[in-house]
Amino acid sequence: MTPYPFPAVVGLADLRLALLLTAVSPAVGGVLVRGEKGTAKSTVVRALAALLPSVAVVRGCRFACDPAEPDPLCPDGPHSSGSPALDRPATLVELPVGATEDRVVGTLDIQRALADGVKAYEPGLLAAAHRGVLYVDEVNLLPDHLVDLLLDAAAMGRAHVERDGVSVKHAARFLLVGTMNPEEGEPRPQLVDRFGLVVNVTAPREAGERAEVVRRRLAYEASPDEFAARFAADERELAARIVAARDLLPSVVLPDSELDRIALISLAYGVDGMRADIVVARCAVALAAWHGRKRVTADDVRAAARLALPHRRRKDPLDPPGSDEQKLEDALAEADAQHGPDDDDPDDGGAGPSGGDGGPDGGPDHSGPRGRGSAAPTDGGNPGSPAPDGTTSTAPQDPTPPTSSTDISDKSDSGGEAEAEARGGAAAVAPGAAYRTKTLSIARRGEGGHAGRRSPSLSRRGRVIGSRVPRGKLTGAPHLPATLRAALHRAHTTDLGGVGSEPGTAGRGAGYGLVRPADLREAVHVGRESNLVLFVVDASGSMAARKRMTVVKTAVLSLLRDAYQRRDRIGMITFRGHTAEQVLPPTSSHEVGVLRLAALRTGGRTPLAEGLKRAAATIATERRRDPRRRPLLIVVTDGRATSGPDPVQVAPALAGVSTVVVDCESGPIRLGLASRLATALNADIMPLEGLGTGRTMGRVA
Structure with missing residues (x-):
């Protein structure tokens, strides 16, 4: 089915701008979209894929290596600089909440490993998302072990697989986009911190906009192709603007005066660490490139700060989201008071590809992410920041309760x-x-409850304490030694014509070296739930x-x-x-x-x-x-x-x-x-x- 066109989205200016900025500069770090149910979060994210420029990949490489700079550690390599290239659309890979670890990072092909004696690695979703978009709907419901995998890949730009006798490293640089409903709880603070930008969205509060949303949706459902054709020109214009902004990005200058402004805003707002300053700087550069300017202005810094800072300040994980919006406005005002007015030369910037400082849909939007139909970015729900020892930093605590x-x-x-x-x-x-x-x-x-950190239980991760016959389809990691023992025992008894031998196979050595589904054994892990x-x-x-x-x-x-x-x-x-x-x-x-x-x-x-x-x-x-x-x-x-x-x-x-x-x-x-x-x-x-x-x-x- 034809996806809903990006330009056809009504309102949600903050969200559209944030997604377009990360498309211009993936180094910004991705977008987390927080909003109530029914606000078109998933629709907008899926529509973004049609705007992304195509990518050149090495023909036949399952890991989307760039022909100009192939990954030297690519499992399908090594690739030479002259390898055959293929242009294909940028991929949007969806990571479902119920995905297994094997599906995310890839796994050993158990049948080929045991039957043919080769280590055959099957890549997962991280490999498929390389140089594309990895979209996680309901990211706050993602199990902890999958969050750990995403954190590692997002931090290093590379997936490292060590499991089942397979050791594989491959590039995994992707634009991470997540959507969530705050009513269902907040994601882990380490994961939230990895998102460069966080946007809060709400449904339109004006009757005219709500009616237009319904009108367009009904028209799309009646004839998706015809509806998409109405916005095809706008979609091509946005795609061309992304390409132009990407070409301009390396030449954009971030003046020292604006770097000082970013530092003052971060200090006044009280963020932890240096990631906030870096993300604001990258976002401001991308915003200037999006508007077709070669020099970052104070307005770019202020707009970037409103997108990149609100989710980075919460000191207590149980503080309500959005409680520090006024604090951010005060920090911006304080930074302006200390830094003074914008001294940039107004003639340094140029007109954008759309003929001016347009918003995400080509309309005026230079005032920053404050468009209609979308709430101003408030606290993105970061429940604290990771401490150096990996624990969650919270407000100062008494070691003992009041007596x-x-x-x-x-x-x-x-x-x-x-x-x-x-x-x-x-x-x-x-x-x-x-x-x-x-x-x-x-x-x-417990018997395989939900992954967590409280009570002991059988789980898919943790210390291996034994093996068992799968209850139906194999759902966990295979226990290779137990599987081999079961296969050899079955083959031995079959060869001797003992109990359980198959008709017509006695004395022929049938079964040796061949693993059958009935031989598979599942590893039993003990973890916490x-x-x-x-x-x-x-x-x-x-x-x-x-x-x-x-x-x-x-x-x-x-x-x-x-x-x-x-x-x-x-x-x-x-x-x-x-x-x-x-x-x-x-x-x-x-x-x-x-x-x-x-x-x-x-x-x-x-x-x-x-x-x-x-x-x-x-x-x-x-x-x-x-x-x-x-x-x-x-x-x-x-x-x-x-x-x-x-x-x-x-x-x-x-x-x-x-x-x-x-x-x-x-x-x-x-x-x-x-x-x-x-x-x-x-x-x-x-x-x-x-x-x-x-x-x-x-x-x-």
Whole structure:
């Protein structure tokens, strides 16, 4: 089917400009598109491929080597400088979220390796994307092991394959484009940092634009070829402009004065590392080339900064995206105040290929990425920046949580509950500074759950502990020694005419050196999985009366950060008055969890049983949706139940669910109700003030 034409896209000026700039200069580093569902993110990205110039490749090379500069390490090489060349369109390779590691980096051809005795390497998607576009839809849902592969390839421009007895290196320089819906959670900060530009998109907010979007879409679906022909001239003009900008790019001058401006903006904005300065400089040069100028101006730097900086500043991985847009505007103003007005000679620039400083569709757009139909770039969702040791840098943390001696009162709560219930709930209190918590994990080994960093499980990666017969089609890496042993054993018994021999093959040596599908054995790996971490939080009046909600919120915030770092899904249930409420359905968006926690109000009685019932129903629903993800229930309460039935009666509904009870009871006289609840739930119990102390692993059965 004919792809939707790029010039036919309505609005989304920021996104179109960012994609065109990376097409002009792939060194900018790719684009991450963040936006709500139904905003044509994928449509625009796929339409970009038609605008890219064709590439010359060595004829017959599966790795798209450039005939002018062939890769000396190409597995299909060596290629001479005079190798036959072939012009072909630039490729757009889509990396599906469910792709296997073998499909991404390539793998050994197992049948040829075992049957013919040769190491035959089959290239993967990284090789196919070389000198083209690698598009990852829903990049925030990409498994960690695939993210690692992309990070390595994006950093080195080369894929390095070491697996199954094969050692291969090949060039893998591609334009990385990813799209995501922030409602489904954020990608790893290391991956976000590899994207040069981040653009936030929204649906048009004007009725006329929305109607035009629908009108064009219906016309395209009615006759794709006819619709594409209407925009063919505009598409050829954009493609020619990209070529002209690429030719002009090497001669564009970036003055020292603008380099100073870039440094001042980065310092004022507070970004980490030097990648931000480099990306802004490259983007500004590409923007000048796109407008047909040979000298970068202050407007180019400001426009580049708005595209390249917002996603690089977040210090805490749980800060809400978009919170620093005003900070960026202040940084731009501060840099202008320190640097002074633009001193560039206005006559240095020339008219662009379209006859002026046009936008991505040839219209006026020199003011930078602020076109209609697209929100201004805000925080791109980078949950922190990678620290030198590879961990995620976060805001300064206390090594231990606040203690009850300073934050927890031991006054009676009966009056406080009644007063809070009469008021309809106390005002929300803010949590304190988060701290590092003990690691809570499920002790039982999972059966191939989702890759993560919390509980032990069988997985496709990790330490090999044995082999097994595949359950149907081979889904993991083959275990070569076990496969050979199975093939030799089968061939030996067949040759001797023993049990299991095939009719007519006894005594003929049939089967030696030939591996059959039934002989394949799959490697069994032990790694770590992510879990569904479900918080059940007591928000009753007793928490407000004892002034414990700040301490409880701080503890839950710390556990939320731990869940983020371990790639868990999270959910939150609160109970107060006479009911329990699911304030956060299970999700991967930890930022939403922080916002819901901050807004949590307290008051009323303590319907603990209702909270447990709601937790059991939520877990049952999630098990039907995703049977492989195991739940970890964390109940934050003092064990009091002043409303509803005895919570012990509800405990059987949570049988088999790994649970931790965080005991919030304080004061010199303790009733031990949380311990009673933990016994009924067969759960571990942990005092609130001990959640962040020590290095001992907290484990549940």
